[in-house]
Amino acid sequence: MTADVGTPVRMRRRGGTVAFALCGLIVLLASLSVAISVGAVGVPTNTVWGVFLNRLSPGLVEQTWSQGREAIVWDIRFPRALLAMMVGAGLALVGASLQAVTRNPLADPHLLGISSGGAFGAILALLHTGLFLGLLTVPLLAFAGALGATAIVLAVSRFADATSADRLVLAGVAVSFIVMAAANVLIFLGDPRATHTVVFWMLGGLGLAQWDQLIYPLAILCLCGAWLVSRSAALNAMTVGDETASTLGIPVARFRLIVFVVGALITGVMVAFSGIIGFVGLMVPHVVRMMVGGDYRRVLPASALVGAILLLWADIAARTVMAPEDMPIGIVTGLVGGVGFIWLLGRRRQA
Amino acid sequence: MTTAADLSVRDLSWAPARGGTPLLHPTSFDVKAGRVMGVVGPNGAGKTTLLRLLYRFHKPRTGSVSVGGDDIWHLSARDVARRVAAVLQEHPSDFALTVAEIVALGRTPHRRGFGGAAGARDRDIIHAALARLELHHLGDRHLGTLSGGERQRVMVARALAQEPRVLILDEPTNHLDIRHQLEVLELIRTLPLTIVTSLHDLNLAAGVCDDVLLLEAGTCIGFGPPRDVLTEAALSGVFGVEARREHLAPSNTDHLTFHLANKGHHR
Numbered sequence: 001m002t003a004d005v006g007t008p009v010r011m012r013r014r015g016g017t018v019a020f021a022l023c024g025l026i027v028l029l030a031s032l033s034v035a036i037s038v039g040a041v042g043v044p045t046n047t048v049w050g051v052f053l054n055r056l057s058p059g060l061v062e063q064t065w066s067q068g069r070e071a072i073v074w075d076i077r078f079p080r081a082l083l084a085m086m087v088g089a090g091l092a093l094v095g096a097s098l099q100a101v102t103r104n105p106l107a108d109p110h111l112l113g114i115s116s117g118g119a120f121g122a123i124l125a126l127l128h129t130g131l132f133l134g135l136l137t138v139p140l141l142a143f144a145g146a147l148g149a150t151a152i153v154l155a156v157s158r159f160a161d162a163t164s165a166d167r168l169v170l171a172g173v174a175v176s177f178i179v180m181a182a183a184n185v186l187i188f189l190g191d192p193r194a195t196h197t198v199v200f201w202m203l204g205g206l207g208l209a210q211w212d213q214l215i216y217p218l219a220i221l222c223l224c225g226a227w228l229v230s231r232s233a234a235l236n237a238m239t240v241g242d243e244t245a246s247t248l249g250i251p252v253a254r255f256r257l258i259v260f261v262v263g264a265l266i267t268g269v270m271v272a273f274s275g276i277i278g279f280v281g282l283m284v285p286h287v288v289r290m291m292v293g294g295d296y297r298r299v300l301p302a303s304a305l306v307g308a309i310l311l312l313w314a315d316i317a318a319r320t321v322m323a324p325e326d327m328p329i330g331i332v333t334g335l336v337g338g339v340g341f342i343w344l345l346g347r348r349r350q351a
Numbered sequence: 352m353t354t355a356a357d358l359s360v361r362d363l364s365w366a367p368a369r370g371g372t373p374l375l376h377p378t379s380f381d382v383k384a385g386r387v388m389g390v391v392g393p394n395g396a397g398k399t400t401l402l403r404l405l406y407r408f409h410k411p412r413t414g415s416v417s418v419g420g421d422d423i424w425h426l427s428a429r430d431v432a433r434r435v436a437a438v439l440q441e442h443p444s445d446f447a448l449t450v451a452e453i454v455a456l457g458r459t460p461h462r463r464g465f466g467g468a469a470g471a472r473d474r475d476i477i478h479a480a481l482a483r484l485e486l487h488h489l490g491d492r493h494l495g496t497l498s499g500g501e502r503q504r505v506m507v508a509r510a511l512a513q514e515p516r517v518l519i520l521d522e523p524t525n526h527l528d529i530r531h532q533l534e535v536l537e538l539i540r541t542l543p544l545t546i547v548t549s550l551h552d553l554n555l556a557a558g559v560c561d562d563v564l565l566l567e568a569g570t571c572i573g574f575g576p577p578r579d580v581l582t583e584a585a586l587s588g589v590f591g592v593e594a595r596r597e598h599l600a601p602s603n604t605d606h607l608t609f610h611l612a613n614k615g616h617h618r
Contacts, residue, residue, distance in 0.1 A: 103444040237456050239448060241441030244506075247406045248513070249432030249460035294447030294493075 020292055024305040028085070031312040035081040036073060038316055040324040043073055052078070075211070083209040084315045084329075085308035086217045087270045088280055089225070092307025094263040095281025096288070096299050097228050100235040101256040104168055105344070108282035109146075109267040112172035115278065116179040117149020117264075118142040118271030119202055123183050126198055127190030139216055143268030149179050150264045204275040204330025206315055213273065220269045224262045225304060231255075232296035239294070277314075277330050279337020280307055286344060355384035355545040356419035356434065356516035358405070363414035365404055374400045377413060378571045380564060382545055384516075389556040390549040391581070392566035393590055398549040399521060401566065405547055406437040406519050418517055432460035436515035438506045440522055445495035450505050453494055454480055457512025477512050484508040484538075500531035507538065520548040524555060553607050557581055565589060581607065 037043045043065075050061040051073045063070075091109060098107035109115050121141035131137040157171040183202075187195050201208070228235070234255055237245040246252045270277075284307045285299060291306075292298040314332040321327055359381050366373040375397045382388045390398045403409040405416055407423050415422050423431045436457070443453070457480065458473045481487050484504040494502060503523060510518055520539070524532040532552075536559045539546055550556040556563055557577040565572040565580050567589045573580040586594035586607065593610045 233459050233462065237459055239446040240443040240456065243408050243439050244441055246408050247432060247437040248456060249429035251428055289447040293449060295452050
């Protein structure tokens with residue numbers, strides 16, 4: 001009786017997971033295709049994949065398109081779309097992980113002030129210190145800023161005894177305000193000619209994506225993402241409670257600290273390349289839990305997938321709503337995410 | 352299921368900070384393998400503190416806790432998690448984990464490898480724990496949709512999946528109706544493990560425990576069989592009430608009754 005009841009359930013879930021992964025990958029590729037073909041200059045889908053295939057293996061497809069089209073597809077839109085996917089996946093992973101270790105459904109790199117800290121570090125590098133460490137200056141300082149903001153939020157939440165979910169978020173929002181004020185001072189003091197670019201970048205934008213820089217967010221995403229997935233059992237245990245997780249052999253305080261540092265690393269690097277893109281980390285894990293359940297072995301990969309798809313579409317919207325103007329993507333995610341946040345509050349009230 | 356182990360506590364004390372007021376004064380006791388020990392006392396007497404020391408959440412200020420002869424602070428957290436499991440009063444936040452997934456958490460300290468993949472043996476143990484607590488039909492339900500009694504059973508199943516030798520329970524009958532209280536106590540009596548449980552209800556404690564430890568303000572007032580420790584005099588002093596041991600005729604059992612000291616004299 002026992003095995004008969006349990007096995008089909010497990011099989012069904014495993015089948016569902018595979019189906020979800022396949023559907024997700026197909027949607028991701030389709031979204032990528034749309035993201036590259038849509039824009040100020042429309043590019044047919046077969047041209048998009050023709051360019052791609054020819055880059056993989058030159059001469060595979062007969063070139064029926066102009067060099068200009070080729071440049072738009074390969075040099076501008078491909079890196080931009082790939083960056084959108086990485087940023088979406090990264091922020092969603094951070095949100096899902098922070099929600100587990102804080103047991104707080106509202107945890108999100110933006111709401112907790114981590115993104116603001118990253119922006120502060122990036123602005124410091126862009127406007128004041130100069131690129132003294134080369135190309136890595138901006139991501140490194142953004143990471144340092146994100147880590148600093150995380151430390152302040154944790155210190156404030158301890159100081160204010162903000163162990164509850166809502167108070168941790170309040171502490172994060174407060175720190176976020178302070179850090180953004182400091183970042184704005186940096187902009188105010190900076191070179192006026194550069195401020196327009198910086199402000200525009202801060203609103204969230206993927207327009208600066210270049211092939212030779214994509215390796216940094218990709219490396220961070222792969223390393224940190226793999227580490228988080230390898231710790232999914234511990235993340236599951238953390239959702240039950242600190243003491244229970246501790247009785248399961250998890251060094252709770254140290255584990256939470258490492259997850260925060262990893263979260264700051266991902267967030268800092270993503271902010272450095274794309275500016276502040278809010279609410280992806282908040283919303284995606286909730287949507288994902290409705291689709292695949294709460295087990296972090298599924299939540300983390302699914303969050304990365306859905307986050308990537310979501311940001312591709314946010315970027316498509318940002319480029320088409322006011323075409324040919326390129327609207328900052330942070331406006332799109334802020335709008336969608338803010339509405340989603342209100343929905344989440346309503347849902348929590350019912351629960 | 353693995354076998355029970357002796358639990359040995361020597362001069363155990365704890366305070367929140369160095370030089371802080373001790374919440375538990377040096378306490379020693381032994382629980383032989385397979386026995387059930389109850390921890391009783393008023394609110395704030397140090398019951399939770401003592402349990403936290405037993406499941407290695409607090410580090411003792413003095414003294415030691417040994418399970419099967421090994422000091423738990425000489426073992427890794429993971430090794431202790433394979434010997435000692437705890438059912439606590441934490442309320443899991445609703446992250447959409449199912450009953451089966453919560454129970455599977457019990458396998459965490461036994462797993463190795465990427466993401467903690469489950470083997471066939473893990474699955475058997477999870478199934479056995481679900482079956483033992485009659486939770487099979489609830490395996491796919493989210494924890495948030497269950498009643499208090501069902502949740503408590505899920506947490507016990509999760510602890511059993513850990514294959515511990517010592518099981519610690521913090522007020523396992525809290526918020527349960529009488530039927531579920533009796534079921535939890537029945538389970539405690541039948542599990543072949545060494546069990547330490549805090550209990551508010553002194554009659555339940557007297558009924559289920561082989562030994563009880565009576566705490567008052569962090570000090571052990573008595574340890575031994577319930578009849579010897581839960582005396583009218585000791586309980587009256589510790590709880591600030593008038594306690595009486597009465598004999599119930601049809602069920603032929605002793606029963607403790609309590610009255611506020613000043614109001615009981617009208618007769």
